[in-house]
Amino acid sequence: AWSIERPPGDTAGCTFCHTSSEERCSTCHQRHQFDPKVARRAEQCKTCHWGKDHRDWEAYDIGLHGVVYQVNKWKPEQFDFSKKLSDADYVGPTCQYCHMRGGHHNVQRFGTVYTSMGMSMADRGAPIWNEKRDRWVSVCDDCHSPRFAREQLQALDEAVKDAGLKYRETFKVAEDLLVDGVLDPMPKDLCPDWSGQHLWSLKIGAYHDGEAYGGKTGESGEFRMSNCTDVERLCLESVGHFQTYIYKGMAHGSWNDATYSDGSFGMDRWLVNVKQNASRARRLATLEKKVGITWQPEEFWKTGEWLDELTGPYIVKNHPGKTIFDLCPDPGWLDTHHAPAEEV
Numbered sequence: 001a002w003s004i005e006r007p008p009g010d011t012a013g014c015t016f017c018h019t020s021s022e023e024r025c026s027t028c029h030q031r032h033q034f035d036p037k038v039a040r041r042a043e044q045c046k047t048c049h050w051g052k053d054h055r056d057w058e059a060y061d062i063g064l065h066g067v068v069y070q071v072n073k074w075k076p077e078q079f080d081f082s083k084k085l086s087d088a089d090y091v092g093p094t095c096q097y098c099h100m101r102g103g104h105h106n107v108q109r110f111g112t113v114y115t116s117m118g119m120s121m122a123d124r125g126a127p128i129w130n131e132k133r134d135r136w137v138s139v140c141d142d143c144h145s146p147r148f149a150r151e152q153l154q155a156l157d158e159a160v161k162d163a164g165l166k167y168r169e170t171f172k173v174a175e176d177l178l179v180d181g182v183l184d185p186m187p188k189d190l191c192p193d194w195s196g197q198h199l200w201s202l203k204i205g206a207y208h209d210g211e212a213y214g215g216k217t218g219e220s221g222e223f224r225m226s227n228c229t230d231v232e233r234l235c236l237e238s239v240g241h242f243q244t245y246i247y248k249g250m251a252h253g254s255w256n257d258a259t260y261s262d263g264s265f266g267m268d269r270w271l272v273n274v275k276q277n278a279s280r281a282r283r284l285a286t287l288e289k290k291v292g293i294t295w296q297p298e299e300f301w302k303t304g305e306w307l308d309e310l311t312g313p314y315i316v317k318n319h320p321g322k323t324i325f326d327l328c329p330d331p332g333w334l335d336t337h338h339a340p341a342e343e344v
Helices: 012-021 056-061 064-072 095-099 127-140 146-179 230-251 255-259 264-291 311-318 332-338
Strands: none
Touching: 056 064, 056 230, 127 146, 146 230, 146 264, 230 255, 230 264, 255 264
């Protein structure tokens, strides 16, 4: 969504991984070399798997396992990369050792997308996650006891639960501002989002409750990374950046990353910032009402040289009355926009 929203020059880092490198052999087995010994090194994952919203490399690198790897990786007796992963007797795990156990190339067997097990308040004791957790423990117990491994998963659960409490409170403060009409600017006062609409960016998925969010019941907001209120941006960064630090840090044995490096401490800070924003907005709205001021949003929210480069304004200008969903003959994952809530 972030890449769709912005001009190509802004999203080189997105498109490099999600188009030119994704799911190609040469991404890990370097072109012109294709040496398995190279593909087994943890750094091979670093090109794509790092950054604020998918903090894999950072969490591994500064965690206990990553430190063991960095200190010993040039010693063949500690890390013999000529061996197949199934035969490896590394002194510490690499990305490949855990996520491609035995050389298996379906990385998702030992990984999770953010939902359910890490970034959502789902039932992580459900059968599908129990099976996944048992599989994780089967890797950990190469070096640790199963009891130790399950304790680490429990610690991850507790950290994710606390993060969810903070985010729900952050989101509720922002949502109340919108519903009460004191979010400045409101969705209708902005340039269109990347789909060509004026729905609230934090109502993602087909679960809009009505026109208070800028659209009809069943319509979905779309991610905004540009031209949105500070409150919305803080909410997005709270869950998309800081909760990611917490989840990735706990999952990779990088507890300081989950706490100090803008993990739980970062979520605390963003919650306070959103509350302060809300307090100022409500006080200002009260004063305006008392003195009879009807505030008109600034025009720069709707138009500007930079905004003309975004996808939403382009669609509205060149395809009046259409959205990106109308213009995409095969919308793929975008199709959830029009799906009934019970199907999503």
